[in-house]
Amino acid sequence: MALAMKAKKIADWKIKEVEELAQRLSETKTFIVASIEGFPADKLGEIRKRLRGKAEVRVVRNTLFQLAAKKAGIEIGELERTLTGPNAFIITDKNPFEVSIDISKFKLKRFARPGDKADEEIVIPAGDTGMQAGPILSTFGKLKVQTRVQEGRVFVVKDAVIARPGDPIPIDALAILQKLGVQPVYIQLKMKGAYQDGVVIDAEQLKIDLDSYRNEVAVAGRNSATLASEIALPIPEVLKASITKAFQRATAVSAEAGFVTPETAQAVFSRAVAKATALALAISGSVNLGVVPAQ
Amino acid sequence: MEYIYASLLLHAAKKDINEDALKNVLSAAGIEVDEVRLKAVAAALKEVNIDEVLKSAATAPVAVAAVPA
Amino acid sequence: MEYIYASLLLHAAKKDINEDALKNVLSAAGIEVDEVRLKAVAAALKEVNIDEVLKSAATAPVAVAAVPA
Amino acid sequence: MEYIYASLLLHAAKKDINEDALKNVLSAAGIEVDEVRLKAVAAALKEVNIDEVLKSAATAPVAVAAVPA
Amino acid sequence: MEYIYASLLLHAAKKDINEDALKNVLSAAGIEVDEVRLKAVAAALKEVNIDEVLKSAATAPVAVAAVPA
Amino acid sequence: MEYIYASLLLHAAKKDINEDALKNVLSAAGIEVDEVRLKAVAAALKEVNIDEVLKSAATAPVAVAAVPA
Amino acid sequence: MEYIYASLLLHAAKKDINEDALKNVLSAAGIEVDEVRLKAVAAALKEVNIDEVLKSAATAPVAVAAVPA
Structure with a gap:
């Protein structure tokens, strides 16, 4: 009798938590699953504090979270595999990538343990x-x-x-x-996956390398500038590049053709001398013509 | 440069770069399209082998790692 | 690179680079949109100072590549 | 690049680079002239100091072609 | 460089680079033609694969810093 | 480039670079001499200080990064 | 560098580079021929793919610091 009472009481508490969580999830439709295995509780508190106003960090048992998600009509699909071990659920209404970028930017530190390497001097x-x-x-x-x-x-x-x-x-x-x-060792919350409004994001996709994005923007910018100058897009700054290109091409053609005018003499002779030097260097192992390679 | 970005978008997607396609993309980005420029860019791009041009751009070393966000 | 060109297009048009805007542009180019990438690009580019990157890409020592024939 | 070669040709000849002059040169080379591009290029070039550009192009690392003799 | 610009113009227009064609272009630009130079250029260019040279000609440090968005 | 190599050869030998000298060298190499090119090169070189040109040719960054394609 | 210029001249003329040919060219330029060098250069060049070397001339950082005139 007493035992049954106790069991029912716990179930009530669980039901309440699941309902409340389900309510929240159906509003935000977005969460990140993060492993808190071995993650210091105080650091999780720090993350919670830093995400305030943007996301909410909840430590919930996997089974309860699963129930809540189901109740909220969320099909977690592949993420089901992440629901093992101790997890925190970061619930937000923002782009989950934004939140994960934020989290990865937090420099959280802990005391050193045997076998650690220093992350900073x-x-x-x-x-x-x-x-x-x-x-x-x-x-x-x-x-x-x-x-x-x-x-x-x-x-x-x-x-x-x-x-x-x-x-x-x-x-x-x-x-x-x-x-x-x-505290010389950095710790990162290990994010195992995320969900937003029907879209499941796995751990690998969730890792964002900002440098590679910067690089892609740079490449796109350079490609655009190159194409623009190639078609002489009529913008003064672009045309400067077009003119430079046209001049360099004309110079290269003069040099290769050996067409000497006072204007092209420099290019023509530079080219001829460069070729002669390359050839002299190529045989410098057997004939010393006094040519040295440049640094 | 919008016309160039739009063109490279189409090119990257292996779509034909023509006036209509460019117009669609530019409009979707909320850009008011200037018919004259549109025609000029579309015509100019017809004369160019974009892959070749990009190849010469691609050989330049792009290093921007240290740019602050 | 389609997502990047689409982003640069929006940037040039002084529009916010967000999921909806990107989706519009990409769809207009006839590109089937990958929702995960869409979200990733929108979030990542918030952290990138596009003007700075374009500027340094342009001024970086472009080493004159001899493209082999 | 035809419009640029034509412009540099006029520049080398110390002639004014305007629509008519460009058209003459391009036509003489058998190139069909696109009026819109012509206008746009001529207008944009008005804002460029060609001598300055050529000067800095000339002092830039000499571009050499990797072509067998 | 006039003779070279004229040659590149003809090359861009996919025309044969010969004395007559060069003369036409140069004259259209108002340049008085020097027969010796004319012949010399035409002869010298016969030995050169212009496409190869152009391909390997340096890609200029293209500055886009100040390109308005 | 034959005319240029011949010129450099004469220059290295501290000989005057004129039509006759060039012709001698070219003929000795078994090259049929084109009188017009000969004249053109000889005339152009009259206006050029080869020592100066070679000096800056030697110090100029003749070659540019070997960027792989 | 005379021996090299002479060799390049023969190479450009598509002639065989041998002792006799080099001697002819050098003599025609009024250069007194050093038999030992002549042999050495002719022998060394047999081992070299000249076209390949010239191709790489563009890309290798070549300077000519110590070239005797």
């Missing part, structure tokens, strides 16, 4: 460490950090770099870094 700053002098002094010594003892406490004589980005963090340093509050 780790410096033990000069000054009072606040630590009592004692066996810790030999640890500083191992790390080649110069110290002195003053009023019974350890003072670092000058800033000491103990790891550069990519270096393994010395295991001896971990306790010291913790005491000094240095």
